[in-house]
Amino acid sequence: MNFEEHAAKPLLEAAGIAVPKGRLVTSAEEASSAAAELGASVIKAQVPAGKRGKAGGIAMADTPDEAAKAADAILAMEIGGHAVERLLVEERIAIAREFYAAVLNDASAKSPVVLFSTLGGMDIEDAAAEDPRALKRCVVDIGEGFGQGEAERMLGGLDLGLGASGVAKTLVALYRLYRQRDAEMIEINPLALTEDGGLVALDCKFTLDDAAIPRQPDLAALGARERLSALEARGRELGLQYIELDGDVGVLANGAGLTMATMDAVRHFGGRPANFLEVGGQAYTLAKSALELALANPRVKSLVVNFCGAFARTDVMTEGVVTAWEELKPAIPVFFSIHGTGEEEAVALLRSRLGMEPFDLMDDAIKAAIEAAR
Amino acid sequence: MIVRAADRVLVQGITGTQGTFWSQQMIAYGTRIVGGVNPKKAGTEHLGLPVYASAAEAAKDRGFEVAVMFVPPMAARAAALDAIEAGAKLLVVLTEHIPVQDVIELIAAAAAAGTRVIGPNTAGLVTPGECFVGIMPAFNANLHRPGRIGVISRSGSLGALICLNLVRAGLGQSAYIGVGGDAILGTTTRDALEAFEDDAGTDGVMMVGEIGGTAEEDAAEYAAAMKKPVIGFIAGAVAPEGRRMGHAGAIVMGDKGTYRSKRAALERAGVRVLDAPTEAGAAFAAALDS
Numbered sequence: 001m002n003f004e005e006h007a008a009k010p011l012l013e014a015a016g017i018a019v020p021k022g023r024l025v026t027s028a029e030e031a032s033s034a035a036a037e038l039g040a041s042v043i044k045a046q047v048p049a050g051k052r053g054k055a056g057g058i059a060m061a062d063t064p065d066e067a068a069k070a071a072d073a074i075l076a077m078e079i080g081g082h083a084v085e086r087l088l089v090e091e092r093i094a095i096a097r098e099f100y101a102a103v104l105n106d107a108s109a110k111s112p113v114v115l116f117s118t119l120g121g122m123d124i125e126d127a128a129a130e131d132p133r134a135l136k137r138c139v140v141d142i143g144e145g146f147g148q149g150e151a152e153r154m155l156g157g158l159d160l161g162l163g164a165s166g167v168a169k170t171l172v173a174l175y176r177l178y179r180q181r182d183a184e185m186i187e188i189n190p191l192a193l194t195e196d197g198g199l200v201a202l203d204c205k206f207t208l209d210d211a212a213i214p215r216q217p218d219l220a221a222l223g224a225r226e227r228l229s230a231l232e233a234r235g236r237e238l239g240l241q242y243i244e245l246d247g248d249v250g251v252l253a254n255g256a257g258l259t260m261a262t263m264d265a266v267r268h269f270g271g272r273p274a275n276f277l278e279v280g281g282q283a284y285t286l287a288k289s290a291l292e293l294a295l296a297n298p299r300v301k302s303l304v305v306n307f308c309g310a311f312a313r314t315d316v317m318t319e320g321v322v323t324a325w326e327e328l329k330p331a332i333p334v335f336f337s338i339h340g341t342g343e344e345e346a347v348a349l350l351r352s353r354l355g356m357e358p359f360d361l362m363d364d365a366i367k368a369a370i371e372a373a374r
Numbered sequence: 375m376i377v378r379a380a381d382r383v384l385v386q387g388i389t390g391t392q393g394t395f396w397s398q399q400m401i402a403y404g405t406r407i408v409g410g411v412n413p414k415k416a417g418t419e420h421l422g423l424p425v426y427a428s429a430a431e432a433a434k435d436r437g438f439e440v441a442v443m444f445v446p447p448m449a450a451r452a453a454a455l456d457a458i459e460a461g462a463k464l465l466v467v468l469t470e471h472i473p474v475q476d477v478i479e480l481i482a483a484a485a486a487a488g489t490r491v492i493g494p495n496t497a498g499l500v501t502p503g504e505c506f507v508g509i510m511p512a513f514n515a516n517l518h519r520p521g522r523i524g525v526i527s528r529s530g531s532l533g534a535l536i537c538l539n540l541v542r543a544g545l546g547q548s549a550y551i552g553v554g555g556d557a558i559l560g561t562t563t564r565d566a567l568e569a570f571e572d573d574a575g576t577d578g579v580m581m582v583g584e585i586g587g588t589a590e591e592d593a594a595e596y597a598a599a600m601k602k603p604v605i606g607f608i609a610g611a612v613a614p615e616g617r618r619m620g621h622a623g624a625i626v627m628g629d630k631g632t633y634r635s636k637r638a639a640l641e642r643a644g645v646r647v648l649d650a651p652t653e654a655g656a657a658f659a660a661a662l663d664s
Contacts (some may be wrong), residue, residue, distance in 0.1 A: 005622075074518055076415070105474055105475075105478070105557070105558065107557045107558050107587050107588070108588060108625075109593070110478060110480065110481050110482075110558050111478060111482070112475075120469070131422055139469030140483065140603045142475070142478050142479055142482050143482055144480070145484070145552075179475065182473055182474075182475055184474065185595070209473055209474045209475070210471075210622075211447060211471045211472060211473045211474060211622070212473040213477070213601035214447075214448060215448065215473070225479055241620050243614070245612070245614065246630055250568075253531070254531050255529055255530055255531025255532060255620075256529060256531075256584075256619055256620025256621040256624060257527070257528060257529020257530070257533070257555070257582070257609045257620075257621070258529065258532045258535055259531075259535075259612060259619075259620060260529075260584060260585075260609035260610040260612075260619050260620070260624070261532050261607075261609040261651055263612050263613075263648075263651055264609060264610065264611045264612050265651075266612075267611070267612050268611075268649055273612055276613075276619055276620070278620050280530075280531055280620075284548075298481075306534075308531050308535040308538065309511065309534070338431060339516065339517070339534075339535070340511055340514060340517065340534055340538075341511045341514060341515075341537050361652060362535070362651070362652065363453070363650060363652050
């Protein structure tokens with residue numbers, strides 16, 4: 001779950017990391033009064049997308065009038081596919097240097113990793129390429145944690161000027177926040193060193209581990225809403241994993257791997273998959289809702305149902321699909337391939353209630369579906 | 375990580391619906407389940423087996439080598455640490471959606487204690503003709519038959535389909551290792567390749583992967599130096615960027631974890647990558663002949 005900058009910054013503040021004074025506004029008038037309070041300001045689009053600056057979503061304003069004009073312009077924009085509806089108006093900070101700080105999960109290391117670079121204010125990959133020695137990386141032993149000692153050791157060799165002890169403290173606080181809030185990633189870019197040696201987080205990206213949402217309910221309520229199509233949103237409500245693509249051969253399968261492989265096979269044999277939709281795991285009793293969802297896409301001209309039961313019982317899933325088929329009486333043709341736990345019962349169901357014969361090979365079911373969609 | 379009929383297995387969460395059904399299947403197939411865990415039913419019997427309050431108690435009373443978890447996400451960390459502290463040699467974590475920091479913690483604890491973790495988010499392990507631990511349909515002879523191909527998979531359903539295709543071609547499995555669909559795993563595809571390279575009962579290895587992460591690239595590095603033939607299949611070629619395709623680990627971020635990168639790495643290492651799961655049988659027939 002991603003968090004917009006204005007929702008992430010209070011988390012930093014609560015963790016003891018300074019952020020600029022700011023107001024969340026939704027209109028030019030509000031931007032103007034915020035700027036009147038704050039003085040010279042920065043107007044920033046609030047969308048869960050990167051590269052806002054490049055897109056023109058960040059502007060400076062010296063007066064309330066300029067703030068209002070900038071707000072008008074930015075509120076009319078769409079950045080990374082998100083319409084800008086909110087702005088953060090912040091006081092401008094006198095910056096001496098810009099650093100980069102982050103804590104994130106590293107799959108290869110199977111550990112949290114703390115990153116710091118003296119090349120802040122730019123993409124971290126570009127920074128790493130530009131000057132590898134300016135980037136420090138510490139793989140954390142989660143049992144030992146990351147304290148002042150680890151932080152100072154990590155930063156050794158870097159010339160941080162007035163910021164030396166402050167940066168170590170900031171990294172320790174950032175790691176503690178990562179742990180307390182089940183973050184997948186927290187990134188401060190730039191972490192500004194002010195002229196008097198203070199450290200201020202000028203931007204913050206925070207991603208909450210979706211699996212931890214049940215134990216972080218207050219935090220989860222503040223997250224950015226994911227951009228989903230109408231059908232995808234419906235899928236979420238139904239407890240189904242549904243992702244819309246632009247093809248015309250619908251796919252319904254059990255298990256993420258099998259579903260992906262079925263979509264791949266549709267393209268491999270010359271068709272265009274319409275969606276990802278899987279009913280494995282806990283969702284295998286939801287085959288009826290799944291079928292309705294797959295068919296609700298008007299672009300779908302044929303459907304492939306591919307069940308290979310490992311954990312999921314193919315007869316239960318098939319019963320769901322068959323029941324839905326009898327109720328919905330869809331006009332489009334469906335092509336089945338069924339193997340695994342409960343397959344005899346599943347095949348019998350298909351024959352007796354739909355008068356259909358499943359294809360033995362998934363390839364043949366897919367080829368038939370592609371042909372039918374033409 | 376290849377389970378054997380002699381391995382004593384403890385089922386954490388044995389009294390639940392899934393725990394009960396799959397324990398019955400495992401026992402019928404030949405798995406040596408010695409007991410289960412449910413603190414609320416400690417001291418009772420279930421399926422004719424003792425139910426303990428904890429893995430620690432089970433270790434004291436009876437002893438076990440393998441623990442398998444039928445435990446919900448928020449209770450998984452505690453159950454895993456219990457099994458690890460009780461001395462489990464192998465811990466099979468079936469659970470999906472465990473908070474990632476909990477997973478990191480349990481993997482670190484396991485590493486320190488010498489416990490091998492399989493998963494999380496795995497359908498488990500199968501040694502056809504001997505035993506299985508988890509929720510793969512080992513008893514379905516269309517899918518699992520004894521043989522000499524080692525199968526490694528990040529997906530249970532796709533792994534099952536691949537096994538089906540191998541059996542159709544007359545090729546059984548020496549073992550099936552479900553490494554799991556999460557981003558951070560106790561045992562990687564590369565680890566499993568090593569196990570099969572060292573296994574006298576395995577002649578060739580089928581690795582079933584998917585987009586996201588670096589499992590296939592890391593595996594390719596090891597595969598390049600292997601003596602036994604390796605064939606691969608990677609799911610998710612059509613996955614759109616930035617979307618999680620069901621599995622937590624199946625996400626392409628920018629140019630990281632792409633199908634192209636994985637296929638290229640494997641092919642450079644001499645691994646043949648199939649275009650479709652149905653090619654598996656013929657591909658191995660060719661590879662084993664040469």
